[in-house]
Each structure stands twice: as structure tokens, then as C-alpha cells.
Amino acid sequence: MKRPTCVTTFALGFILAAGGGVPATASFAQDAPIIERQRLFGNPDRAQLRVSPDGKYLSWLAPRDGVMNIWVAPADHPDQAKPMTAEKDRPIGVHYWTADSAMLLYVQDKGGDENYLLYGVDVATGTEKLLTPFEKTRVMIVGTSTTISDRILVGINNRDERWHDVYSLNLKTGALTEVIRGDGYAGFLADNNLVLRMALRPNAEGGYDFFRVTNNVVEDKPLSRTTLEDALTTQPAGFTTDGKTLYWLDSRGRDTAALIAQDVATGKSQVLAANDKADVGGAMADPVTGEIEAYSVEYLTTEWTAIDPDVGQSLAWLRKRLKGDFQVTSRTRDDTVWTIYNDPVTAPAAAWLYHRKKGALTKLYVSRPDLEGAPLVPMHAREIPARDGLALVSYLTLPPGSDANGDGVPDKPAPMVLLVHGGPWARDSFGYNSYHQWLANRGYAVLSVNFRGSTGFGKSFITAGNLQWGLKMHDDLIDAVDWAVSKGITAKDKVAIMGGSYGGYATLAGLAFTPDAFACGVDIVGPSNLETLLNTIPPYWTAGIEQFHQRMGNPNTPEGLALLKAASPLHKAGQISKPLLIGQGANDPRVKQAESDQIVEAMKANAIPVTYVLYPDEGHGFAKPQNNIAFNAITESFLSACLGGRAEPIGATVKESSAKVLAGAEMLPGLSDALK
Template sequence: MKTFVLLASVLAILAAPLTVRAEQPPILDRTLFFGDDDIAGERISPDGQFVSFLKPYKGTRNIWVKRTGEPFSAARPLSAQTKRPVSGYFWSQDSKFILFVQDAGGDENFNVYAIDPTLAADPATGVPPTRALTDLQHVRTVIYSVPKTKPDIIYIGLNDRDARWHDLYELRLSTGEKTLLRKNTERIGNWVFDHDGTMRMAVRLTATGNKEFLRIDPDEFKLIYSCDVLESCGQSGFDAENRLVYLVTNRGPLNLTELEMLDPATGATTTVESDPQKRVDFGGVILSVADHRVLFTKYEDDGVRRYFKDSAFETQLRWLESQLPGKEVRLGARTTDESLWIVSAHSDTDPGDIYVWNPGAQTLALQYRVREAIPRAALSERRPYHYKSSDGLDIPAYLTLPKGLPATNLPLIVNPHGGPWAQDMFGYNGFAQFLANRGYAVLQPNFRGSTGYGKAYLNAGNGEWGRKMQDDLTWGVKALVADGTVDPKRVGIVGISYGGYATLAGVTFTPNLYAAAVDIVGPSNLVTQLDLMPAYWEAGKKAMYTRVADPTTAEGRSLLIAASPLTRASDIVTPLMVVQGKNDPRVNIRESNQIVAAVRDNGKPVEYLVAPDEGHGFARPINNLAMMSAIEAFLAKYLGGRYQDDVPADVAAKLKEIRVDPLTVSGAVTSKEPGAEPSK
């Protein structure tokens, strides 16, 4: 009898479903996410002789180079920037120079610099000399064209004569000589050059916010195409015959942008393509740099969709994708003859691998793994998530749930993107992964006003800052609470730029929704924000007024005051952290000072970080690490997530340096109207 009972017990155990409890991955060092990459930003020279990339040199991200066939151990540094990391660069068309732009402390007044990679290193710096091609103070340089047929020339804009408008210059790379081609007295925002480097069109932004495409005739501009302030239109290169212009537009009755051909001679347009699935805006036309034929078109949906126009290239790319299963393949820089390409392969749980691809020989050479030290197995799935807003509008979003935890009663971080006329896209997101590793669910909504989903969705955000755009965040929280995924008492919000504004709006207009909030360079007062826009934003000012509200009218000013978090700062009860770059040209430090002082004066908790060497967001890794260690501790305190308690000495010292005592902040308003001057 005992044998039978024992056997029955064993059989019952074997028949029962096995429950394997997933384990939460270990806490990953924040440096893995926010420290300097070992290697990043790889490009290949147009002649294929060199591979260049970004890597720390003397503690700051700089440009390095090696011969294409050499190992990375043979690479040598080309730049020795110490005050600010190099964020991006490009090659001249003849491969003689590497060019990059740099500002001062995040002020976005960029100058252009050139390096000859064949020159020997200066013993004093360890790198070849860097030449300043534009060495100007308080001037912002923009680059319009890098013509293939004129490799010693690039076309740039300088706003040295009038801070609002960029005059057109020809810049000679070998000497730094600048030649003024046109004074910008007609509100020109862009100049359009063809394959031969000939200037064919200008793009004007009118005082009413409309965009006009102008053919450049010998003695005049001729209007050939226009779209109004609530429509989108932009050029995307010339066709293979160098006659017609690719135009992406949603003018007139169109909702989703489509690809059209524009004839500059007549202004006539012909429709080429729109999304076959009728879901998203046109995503781009990819042209051959060798002969300008169309290789494929693409759409950014829940992942990229491609539609090939060249069968030979399709065969080559399909082979490439077959070598990288489960990864999203992105094409990067390529040689002039397209014999070699830089490609990346990534996923939502993989920052990516970088390769050199030879499509003719069908070979693939691994270069490096992006943030190689991050264990891929510890990362969390980031998936599309949809929900309804207050008025029934469908909101597309991305939801990351922490690996190894049941999807119930989780703490949540809402992370609205900046812009707001931008879009969160599918793929690896380091901030979301960092938060998920700490045990938080992360919601990243593409709220109304986001780009990519059509004109109606974009325009649904007009005049809705702090209103329906904010509802789109609130109803995302409600949906996750309703299905049991999220604990309603442990919801936080963290955002940068517009996302920072949405953070402040969240804790003022829905004061009981959030238990912690972090505003990074977000405007608190929409009246002063629009008053203090940089001068070179003049061309887009009317569009900003149309989409937000016009401060020059009584009605618009009233809307801005009502939507300003500063107006209702007394309603803030949520613990708040504010982060600001002192040199921010987009969101003046006054915006942060005002809200910090107001919350302080109301006796509510507020923490304040100000980096003296940063602008609109932090570029220096040491500042990022200091900020993230503070944010991590702040969220853990109020939401209960995990926290890496050890902080390296240099990061701790930097955090001490950028912490500001709220009692020392001047900025409390003396009037109920947020446009009033702050008290001194």
C-alpha cells in the first residue's frame, strides 16, 4: 500500500506543470549604459582606404582612424578634444580630410574643423593638427552640401551678419578660404544642390509659416511649389538624370506623406509611392551614391519595412539579412563605388554589432560590438503597445517590462520623448533598458503631435500642450493600472526637453498621478520659453506659434499661461528633480530656475542639478553618469526600484559639483502671470 501511495505521488508530481521562476538579472553598472563607448560612430572613407570611429582619447571621445584591413589595435587618434566630446564627423569626398563641428559648452554655436589623416602626430598632443575652418564667436555654422564633383568645397551657412539668417558661403577645405555667395535677405532656410554641385533651388519659410520651393534663375527666384504651415514637404535629392527632385509631402488632402517627383522647370509633381499598408508616413528613399538610382524605399513602422526597386541590390541585401537572423539591419556609410558599406545589426535587446560589408563578394567582417560589456541576456524585451486616450484616439507606444519579474503591480516610469514633433522608434533604447534593469516598467508613448503617423495625428497636438497631449500620457498610465501591470502608487515620469515639460505638466495638472518626477531641460513657462527662442529660430517661429500658441495675441498668451506648469506650481506635491545645462540655447536656464524656486517657496521637495559646461542635454559622459546616479537614487527613494549604491569617486565629485541648493536659486515669480519678471 505504501508503495502504491509513493508511486501515485511521484506520478502526480511528474504530471503537474513545471513552474520555472525567472530570476531578475543582476544590477548592471550604470557605466555600461551611460559611460563612453569603447568604440562608436564607425565610418569608411569614400576611397575605402580608411575606417574611422569614435573612441576616448585622454578621457574624452575623439576621432580615431585605421587602415581598412588593419585591426583596431593599429588605430591612432586624430583629434584631442578635451573640453567636449566629438559627437559626429564626416569625410571629404576625396578622402583627404575628416571634418567635424564643435560648440562651446553646449551653446550650439558650431564651428567646422578639418584634420588630414595622413599627417604625422604632433608630439605635444599625440595627434595631427586640427585646423579651424570657421573660427567665429557667437556664430552658428550649418552645412548645406558636400558636393562629390567639387571635393575641396563644401557649402555652409553663417549667421554672422544677422543672427536670424544664415548667409551662403563656399568654404575651401584645403585653405579655409570662405567666399560669400548670397546674402540671405529672403528668409531662406535651405539651399538645394544637384549631383554636380550646382545650386538649383532655395527653400523659403515665409512670415506666415508656409514653406516655399524656389527655382534659382539667373536674376530671380521663381516659386514652383509650396505647402502651408500645417503641412509637410521636403526634398530628398535629385533623380538619376539630375533633372527631377524627390519630394516627400502631404500637401492638400493627403494625410500620410508620400514620395513625389517635382520638376523644378515647371513645378509639376507626380506621385511615386506611399505606404502600401496605409499606416505610417513615407520613411525615406535610399539612392545609390555611385549612379543615383533608387535602391529601395522604407517605412518606419514597428520596425523598418523596405520596398526594393533594384533587384540586384535586393539579392545582396537579402543575403546580408540571412547572415544576421533576428536582427534589424541598418545601412551606414559606404565608399564612392559602393564596394564597401558600414552596416549595423541590432534588436530591442541588443545595442548592435558593426560590420564592413562587401556586397559584390558577399563578405561580412565584424568590426566591434556596441557597448560590448552589456550582457545581452540581461536585457528586457521592448514591444509595441497601444491604448486609447481620453477622447478615444489610439496612442502607439513602446512598453518595456523588467526581465525576471512578473508583469503585475510593477513600478512604472513614463518617458515622453522630446520635440515634441519627433517619434520614438522600435529598437534598442539604453535608457529604457537601464530602468528595466532597476525593476521598472517603462512606457514611451508617441502621443498626439508626434511625427510619423500622418498629418491628422501630428496636427491633433496643435494647441494641446498640457491638455490632450498630456491626456495621452495619463491614459497610458490608466491602461496599465487597469490591467494590473502597474502599481498606481509607484508611477514616475522622466522626460527631456518637451518630455521635461510633460513631466512638469504631469505633476501640476495631474498632481496625484505621479509619485516621483524628473524634468531634464524642460520649459516651465511657455510665455518666457517662446520669448527666449534663439535668434536663428526666426524662420520656424510662426510654425511654433501655430502649433503651441501665439504669445503676440491675447488669446494665445492666455492659452500659454494656462498650459504653463509654473502657473500652477502651487499644486505640485510630487517629489521633483530638475536637471539643466547652464548654456542651453533652446530652453534657457531661467525655465528651470523659475520652477525650482516656486516649488521651494511652496515648501515641497525639489532637487536641482546644473552642469556649467552643458547645453540642451548632457554630452559629457562624466556629467551623464553623475546625473544618472542622482536620478537612480531619487527614483529608488520614491518608487522602490533597485539602486547601485557604489558611485566612483570622480562621479561623486562631479555630482557634488553640479548639485545646486534650491535655497540659493533666484527665480520666484512676483505675479500670478508666469510671464512676469522673476524676483531678484
């Protein structure tokens, strides 16, 4: 999901006319120390702690020469960590241990193109190997095993970029053996023996047909299916190690997804867990048997419930000792050591080692020690009523010093940033949020809303967003702003809208469809034309195209095309009258650069000012910290000019990034100078 000094007379007039200048809302956070962007958005000291299955090693991500790489240390000597990778450009985002603890795996793309390749590192020798040496190929992991350590199953789309063929990959030699071709299938499910057991194929109803696979042959008749209604809330969740039980997250016959155990031999199913307000979303499984021992449900916050008594005792023990949310991120095979991620919300996250038999909990590191003692502020979970009665789970953060009695309402209205999540089939969550903390520190209230179509709240909430881009989904955002105004959180003319991906679309829609609702907007990799968006989705998303058509509009029908055109901000760009900032990655495979190019051109054609920043080495968002910091520096200056909050000087951030300002540098205080 940023500037300081000069602005031309015309640009200043535009900003003032748009509702900028001296704000009518209160100016908060002035007495709180500025939290520098580098502390919030630079590399963490360490992240993603994992323990190897045999318990001998600890691994994590940490900077090496300024780029996040994988480090490994003996479990009994964490201070003896050594880097195992030497990535020089893009940060490594996620890493995995193999079953025998002999190798680390990670995936990496180039320049944000999302063509992820698989790499392996031998822990003993430090030898790193590209295991899938292909070009313009996206590799996915299909199956891993707790007992088979020398191979895994991978999906590779280099034969036909629309579909992933399944291969057995020898991790020692790199040899690939074809198992099954993926033509027409959205994915495959394997058991612990790396035997394919199920295939998923999209159907005309917008759901999936689930087929049994025997001897690497897909049976003709599906064993079960979903329609559009359950497509995002029903999926197989994996087998037990012995292959006798198949777990499902399943909303069929109910509104929210329940955790279900199905006996493979008899087909009989048992509901293990369900919640009326939210889907079952996470699970902890025994590292040897694969049996699910605990599950999580997230409505306002995340709550874990144990099924296994011993795991329940451990979770209760941890709950007494850790402030805020925590989750178990890895476990040894003998289950004596857990790694724990702990999020206190108003302090930086920490990683802990939990020795279950010893009853010992040891803090291994704080992810961002520079934030210890910083004026971080609480997050407030709220239910906001939409105009038709839907409850919108939302999260509000207030500027430091603005809420003397701690009731979640500022003493006086503050300027506000409506921060809209991407997806849209995703959700906002409770917890530490760097964007909430950053914007609140600059003097803004920050509100994130789970509008209809967001996931996690059951299938009817998702379905309520079908064919509602720019309509009821947008109404929910407007209703949330009206709620904030009615509660005295902000003033109606002091609200900015900001977001990435769908949140970027919502920003463009907000400024184009409701031009008086927002004082300004920040669009990050947001689509401006839903017709061209659907025509340029990545080929490997072909399996989901029917869902897109039924949830957004089908461009192949007159009715669907009309709906998409009406919901596309590009066609109403002439109605935009408030300041707009756009950030885009040139290599974005999801929302192509053309989506930003075309609305910028439309605004220029109508003589509407816009600032447009392009990053040649980024994709769908800004993965490199220097690029993210630079865009946030620009955003900070933009919001300061529009809403009157504080701004840390841009300084050298833009020059240190790959940013190319293609339009409107003169619009923003300090940006032209920062480019010199």
C-alpha cells in the same frame, strides 16, 4: 534624456506621503545582476563606423583620453587604427568623409551652446584645422558633392544671427566666398555641382514657400508652397547627381509623407513609395547617380523596401543573417562595400562590413562589449487607444524576470516610469534604448508613448497636437498610464513621469496639472513657462517662429497668450505635491536656465521641496558621459525612494562631474554625502 544613503526626517515624510515607502507593486529584477551605469552610459568602445568613398579607410568614433574622438584605420587592417583628433573636453558627435577621401569633417560647439563650428582633418598628414574660425556663430553644411572634393557650401550666421548666409568654403585653404545672403530664408538646397537650386522661406500660413534659385538669385514667385498642415511632413529631399530629378517627401494631397520623384524640366511628379500608417522617413541613394534605391517606413518598427533589384537582393541577404534591425550607414563609391549598424535590442549594437561582391559579412566591433551577456530585456511595441480613438504607438519594457510567459505583461504589477520624448515634434522608436534597459534593470516597467503631435505618423496626427500643450497631448500620457494600469502592468499610485525637453515640460505639467496622477517626476531641461520659452528661443530659429505660434499659441495675441499661460506649469507650481527632481544645463540655448530657475523659486516660495541640479558645462541635455552618469545616479536614488526600485550607490559619480546641487540635496538618499 541615482543615489543612496541618508535623508532627513522631513524629506522622508514627504516622500512617504507622496506614495513612497514599501510599494504595493511587485519587486522585480532582484535576482538579475545590476547593470552598472558606466556600462550603459559611459563611452562606447567604438561608434559610428564609416568607410571612405574610395574604400581605403575605415573611420569611427572612440575614446581618446576619455573623450570621444575620430579614429582612422586602413580598411584591410582595422587593428592599425590611429586617432585623428584630440578633443579634450566635449565628445565629437558626428563625422563625415569628403568626396576624395582626403579629409574628415566634424562640427563642435562649446559647453553645449550649439554654436557649432566646422573642423577638418587631413587624413594623410593628420593636420587639423578650424575651417570657420568665428565666435558666437552657428555653422551649417548647405551642400556637398560626390565629384567636387575641394569645397563645400556652408551657412554662416555671423552677419545676422537670425539668418544663415551661404558661402563656398575651400577645404584646402579655408577661404570663404559669399554666394547668397540668407535674409528671411529658412534654408537653401544645392545640387551635386554645388549650385543653389532652391530657397525655402516661411510664410504667414505657418508653412514654407519654395523658390527656384537661378544664378544665385531667388526668383520672385514661388514654384510651390505648404501651409501649416504640411509644414512638418513636406520637404525637398535632394537632387540626383545629374540634377534632372528632384526628390520630395511630400504629404500634400495625402495624410502621410510619400516619396516623390519630380522631373525638373517638366515638373511632372511620380509617387515612388507611400504608406497609409506612417511617413516615408529614410532613403538609400546610389553613391554615384544619387538615384534613390530603397526607402524606409517606421510605424511600430522600421521596415526597408527596395526599389532597385540589386539593392533589394543585398538587403534580403543581410536580413537573413542579422538579428534585429539594421541599417546601411555608408557605402563606397563603387558600391562594393557597405558599413552596417545592427541593433539586436537585447544585445549591444554591432558594426559590420559587408563586401557585396564577395558575399562576405564581417563583424568589426560591438559598440559596448561590456554589455555582452548582461540581462538585457525585450522591448514590446504596442498601440494604445487614446480617449478620442487615436492610436498611440508606444514602447514597453519590463523588468527582467517579471514576465514568465513573455506576453508583454508582468506576472504582477510593477512600478512604472513613463518616459516622455522631447520635441515634441519627434518620436520614440523601437530598438535598444539605454534608458529603458537601465530602468527595467532597476525593477521598473518603462513606457514611452508617441502622443499626438509626434512625428512620423502623418500630418493629421501632428495637427491633432496643435494648441494642445498640457491639454490633449497630456491626456494621451494619462490615457497610456490608465491603459498600463488596466492591463496589470502597473498600479495607479506607482507611476513616475520623466523626460527631457518637451518630456521635461510634460513632467512639470503632469505634477502641476494632475497632481495625483504620478508618484514623482524627473524633469531634464524642460520649459516651465511657455511664454518665456518662446521669447527666448535662439535667434536662428526665427524662420520657424510662425509654426511655434500656430502650434503652441501666439504670445502676441490675447487668446494665444492666455493659452500659453494656462499651459505653463510655472503658474500652477503651487499645486505640485509630489517629489520633483530637475536637471539643467547652464548653457542651454533652447530651454534657458531661467526655465528651471523660475519653477524652483516658485516651489520654494510655496515651501514645496524640490531637488535642482545644474551643470555649468552643458547645454540642452548632458553630452559628457560623466555628467550624464552623475545625473542618472541621482535619478536612480530619487526613483528608489519614490517607487521602491533598486539603486546602485551614487559613489563618486557626482564629485567626478560638474554637478552643482542648487536646492534639495538633503531630499535624496545619499546625495548630501556624495557631495562631501
